[in-house]
Amino acid sequence: MIAETVCSAVSAAGLGIAAVTAFRKRFLTAARIAAYSLVPLGLVMTGIVDWLADTAFSPVAWAGFGVLGLSWVLFMTTRVVERRRGSTRKERKAARAAERSGAVAPSASAPSLGQGSRPASRPTAAPKGDDDFSDIEAILKKHGI
Structure with missing residues (x-):
């Protein structure tokens, strides 16, 4: 009985707030407040509040x-x-x-690439005609990279 009274009072207060909000020309907000305020009244009318009150105690x-x-x-x-x-x-x-299957051979981790057609030694200094890379190198050195 107390739960129904509280829910009805909450619904009445919510509808009053919705009316004041609608009076201030905020109809969308008023409709949303009215929808929220009708939920407790609907719960009382369906009997869910009685069931919850009996369960809670x-x-x-x-x-x-x-x-x-x-x-x-x-x-x-x-x-x-x-x-x-x-x-x-x-x-x-x-x-x-x-x-068991022996799929991985112990020596397979190191690549077995021979010298092939590679040159014996790589040039260590960049050609002096490449100004594009020298600019990039200068920027990287400036930032300590």
């Missing part, structure tokens, strides 16, 4: 919420553990498969 309902929270925590904990175990198992399985 029921120790059995609070115990039920506690059990639901505990179940959610357990569910999330098991998912986290499962993900950690699953990723390590997958990594181990992939490593074992790679060792």
Whole structure:
């Protein structure tokens, strides 16, 4: 009974504020305030407020919420553990498969490129006709790079 009275008072106050706002020629804002102020009245008329009031003051309902929270925590904990175990198992399985198949040779990490057609030594100094790169070098030296 008290919850219905409070919700009705809130709706009446909101509609009064909406009327004052509409009087000030702010019709869009007034319509939005009126919409928000009608929500508590609608909740009272549908009976949701009675249900919420009965639930809020029921120790059995609070115990039920506690059990639901505990179940959610357990569910999330098991998912986290499962993900950690699953990723390590997958990594181990992939490593074992790679060792068994011998797909990676121990000497394959270093590229085996011969001298080929490369010149024996590279020129260390830039040609003196390249002024574009000398400007860039000057800028980089100026900034300490």
